[in-house]
Amino acid sequence: MEDNNEYKWNSTFSFLMAMIGAAVGLGNIWRFSYVLYSNGGGAFFIPYVIAILIMGIPFLILEYGLGATFKNSLSNILKGIRPQLEVIGWITAFLVFLVLTYYVVIMGWDLIYFLLSFFKGWGSNPDAYFMSNIVVGSDNLNNLGTFVLPTLLATIFIWILIWFISHKALDKGISKVVSVLIPLLFIMMAIIVVYALTLPGMWGGVTALLNPNWNLLLDINVWLAAFGQIIFSLSMGQAIAVTYASYLPKESRLIDNVLIVVLSNSSFEIFTAFGVFSILGFMSLTSGLAINEIATSGTGLLFVVFPEIFNVMGNAAYVIGPIFFLCVFFAGITSALAFLEPMTLAVSKKFRMPRIRSVTILCLFGLLLSLIYTTGSGNFILTIADEFINQFGILLAVILQALIFGWSYGIDKLLPVLNRYSTIKVGKIWIIVIKYVLPIFLSIMWIVGIIDLFETQSSTNIIIQLLIALLFVVVPLILTILPSKD
Secondary structure: OOOHHHHOOOOHHHHHHHHHHHHOOOOHHHHHHHHHHHOOHHHHHHHHHHHHHHHHHHHHHHHHHHHHHHOOOHHHHHHHHOHHHHHHHHHHHHHHHHHHHHHHHHHHHHHHHHHHOOOOOOOOOHHHHHHHHHHOOOOOOOOOOOEOHHHHHHHHHHHHHHHHHHOOOOOOOHHHHHHHHHHHHHHHHHHHHHHHOOOOOHHHHHHHHHOOOHHHHHOHHHHHHHHHHHHHHHOOOOOHHHHHHOOOOOOOOHHHHHHHHHHHHHHHHHHHHHHHHHHHHHHHHHHOOOHHHHOOOOHHHHHHHHHHHHHHHHHHHHHHHHHHHHHHHHHHHHHHHHHHHHHHHHHHHHHOOOHHHHHHHHHHHHHHHHHHHHEOOHHHHHHHHHHHHHHHHHHHHHHHHHHHHHHHHOHHHHHHHHHHOOOOOOOHHHHHHHHHHHHHHHHHHHHHHHHHHHHOOOHHHHHHHHHHHHHHHHHHHHHHHOOOOO
8 A cells, every 4th residue: 555645635735726626627617607697697696605605615514524534535434434334435436437437528529629729620510510520429329339439539548648647646646737737727717718808799798697587586496506506516425525635634724725615616617607608799799699599508518609609700719719628628637537536545445455556447447438428329328327417316425425424423523623723613503504404405406306307308318327327326336345455
């Protein structure tokens, strides 16, 4: 086993940067903009702030406290509370790992577009190019046996890159990479946003983004969207914060770190939203299309709309385009490293396995799972997997953790560790939020998500979802049953 010092960050700054990287990752560059726009505009900030106050901050404090107290993986922490709970820790870490397996494929798409952006290789019709050359396939399983070569090669390259960074000790690998990538990410996004704010028509985009629809505050789905956004952007309940907090020095100001991470994440989300919609306002002016016709969710905004924007930008796009896609790639790499770490720590701890071996095994296994998303039916399966894992798996994991640590463990035991060096202290109110408020709100989200999921799905979709559910139950059960060498 490697020396424990090799597992620790060189400083709290490195840890903070890693968490910001996980929070502002690949998906969040466009996701928050669309969620804000489609859920009441300026009015959305009310449920958004409330979600931060009663869920985001309290649950992150819990995760930091657990990681700093136990200095262990989530599965081992739960096993220590009650042996039967170990499997929940493995399920949580494996769910995040499953997200990584298709997240890497989307990063592969971004890498391809980074190369294309130097000469606008997507042509005059980015939508047709994306469907014919990157996704290649329809909404069925008919093309499951056909690989999309560019996506396949890009995916393999990114897995190799993730392995190369992650197989080293944290202070020699992830810490150094993240400390460089995150400042570059902020610099590049600042360039894009500042440029966007100078474009003609930008005010139309900003106005469309912030135009408040106060009536939507009475819609439960808007509140669910706010809570869902916070879970997504802060990577809550995914063992990521627990894992990284386990590497923190003993004297760390845990609650201060939580507040800085949440503030940094929210500021970055709002900052990039202004840039995104300033560009959409410019595109609306030049194309004659309404904002609601071009502000789409999912990959459409990143790989279709933005290339269309760059097409009408002129020569400036040959600089802005590569910077944009490189920025997205940097954000994706930091998030991918965070997604891999919970399983790496859990496997290394339980089986006393050197880090290089555990990372190698996980990257090879992850690559095999990613292959299915590089086929002609990959995008169809990816969409189903992403929706199912987030609306069912991760939400359920958050609920279970709130109940277990709130009721079975007794989170008042964490108060001395949390408050010892922190400037701001927590107490009874925080305990009430974890024990009562969080389980209620998240249970509502989970129930609504499951009902919507199965009411709107075809039989093929349901079969794929059941196979995914079987996978994230069977593999953790096997890992739980295997004898521990720790």
